[in-house]
Amino acid sequence: MRIEIAYILISIFLFLSGLFGVIIRKNLITLLVSTELMLNGVNLGLVSMDKMVGGVEGQVFALFVLTVAAAEVAIGLGLVVAIFRLRGYESSFEITQLRD
C-alpha cells in the first residue's frame, strides 16, 4: 500500500467526521468549525492525489479552497453575530424562520 492511499483514507475520514459534526452540534460556532474540518479534508485529498498522479493542479485547487474557506468564515460568523443580535439566541434548532 502506497502512503498516498493511506493519506486519501485519512482525508475521507476527516471529511465524514466534519459532516458528523455538522449533524450533531448544537452551538452555531462549533458547527462552523465542523464545516472547516470538511474543507480541510478536501484539501488533504487534493494534495495527496497530486502527489500520487504527479502534477501541481491539485495544489492550485487547494489554494482556491483556502480562498473559499476565508470567504465562508467571514460570511458565516457575520451571520452568527447578526442572528444573535436580532434574536438573542444561537442554537441550531431554534432558527426556523429567516425574518422577524
Add this chain to the structure above:
Amino acid sequence: MEWLIFGFLSIWLLVSVFGTLFLKNPVHVILAFLSVILAIAGIFLHLGAELLAGLQLIIYAVAIIVFYVLVITTIPWEKVKKFEGIYKREALLAVPFLLISFLTIAYMVLKGSFAVSGRVIREGNIQSVGKTLFTNYLFPFEVASVILLTAMIGAILLGRKEE
C-alpha cells in the same frame, strides 16, 4: 521512516478531530481545531507541498482562528454556555450511515486503479505551483479575488448595526 512520520501525524490528527467533535466548551473546540490545522500543515510538508503548508499556517492558523476567537468574545458568555453539547439521537442515527459511506469510498479507493502520468517535476514546489497558477489558472485566480471582495462587502453589511 516514512510510515513512522505517517503514524505520528495521523494519530495526532485523529485525536484532535475527536476533540473538535466532542468537546463541550467552544474555546476548547477552537484550540483542538488549531491542533488539527498544525497536523495538516505537517502532512502537507510530508507530501511535499511546502507552499500549501505555509499558506495553511498563515491563513487558517492565524486569520481564521483569530476571527473565531474575536466572534466568541463579542457574544455574551452565558448565551454561548446555554447551547453546548451534541444531539444524542441524531448522533446515533448518523453513525451507521457515515460508517457505510466511509467503507464504500474506502473500498473504491483501495480496489480502484489510479491514472498515473509519468510526469516528473524537476523544479521546486513553489516555482511549479506559481507557474501553473499564473499561466493556466490565471482567470480563476482573478475570480477568487472577486469572491473575496464580495465576501468582504457582505460581512460589512451583515455586521453593521441597525439604526
